[in-house]
Amino acid sequence: MSFERALVVFAHPDDAEFGSAGTVATWTAAGTEVTYVCVTDGSAGSNEPGAVREELATIREAEQRAACDVLGVKECVFLGWLDGEVEPTLALRKAITRQVRRVRPDVLMAPDPVRWWDEGRQYINHPDHRNVGQACMAVVNPDAPTRPQFAELLDEGFEPFEIPNLWIPAWEGDADTFVDISGAIDKKIEALRCHKSQIRDEPVDEWIRERAKQRGEPHGYEYAESYRTFRLTDEARAEAEEEG
Numbered sequence: 001m002s003f004e005r006a007l008v009v010f011a012h013p014d015d016a017e018f019g020s021a022g023t024v025a026t027w028t029a030a031g032t033e034v035t036y037v038c039v040t041d042g043s044a045g046s047n048e049p050g051a052v053r054e055e056l057a058t059i060r061e062a063e064q065r066a067a068c069d070v071l072g073v074k075e076c077v078f079l080g081w082l083d084g085e086v087e088p089t090l091a092l093r094k095a096i097t098r099q100v101r102r103v104r105p106d107v108l109m110a111p112d113p114v115r116w117w118d119e120g121r122q123y124i125n126h127p128d129h130r131n132v133g134q135a136c137m138a139v140v141n142p143d144a145p146t147r148p149q150f151a152e153l154l155d156e157g158f159e160p161f162e163i164p165n166l167w168i169p170a171w172e173g174d175a176d177t178f179v180d181i182s183g184a185i186d187k188k189i190e191a192l193r194c195h196k197s198q199i200r201d202e203p204v205d206e207w208i209r210e211r212a213k214q215r216g217e218p219h220g221y222e223y224a225e226s227y228r229t230f231r232l233t234d235e236a237r238a239e240a241e242e243e244g
């Protein structure tokens, strides 16, 4: 699967690295122009007494930009929502729609809107993730392609746009697409390690390799990331058919 332009929308700095950095590194190496949209400021990413939200937000933005440099991501937009307080509001839908209409991506990567917990029931999903996912679903339809929706965006010069492909990182064994990231796993780990305020002594290399191996092995790859994918236009469906 090759795309000219990809837009990756996520809630917190480091979310995209965990979910899809191997795919992104593989795509950028093949010439795909990748834009990141980080919804929150990541300012709740510390439980240290005395941690200051503003300071953490600055640190986390710098960490995210460093990760983007590792992955060859062209641009990272921060929407500035407060970490921990994301709701799928019209304001958020409009902010994401603005980016979609500006970038006009061949594929939108968005968080799972219905994932409440992990398969092993070892943790409850952060509501920011799910709420960003919900907002993205509304952006796909109706917000981005519908002219009367958020008419102010027309005044800003952003014409409607129909997103051809939607990819959702799938953790639950219901993925339909497995991307071979064997050549990009080192970049994924390097990008994750840029999030120094979040990852200290944890054996992140082991976790990442183990999970990527579980996903890859049944499909003949050393390492893989997995997605549930949607082909939303006739062109996208025709292209998918051609590629078999």
Ligand SMILES: [Zn+2]
Pocket: 011, 012, 015, 126, 129
């Ligand atoms: Zn997160």
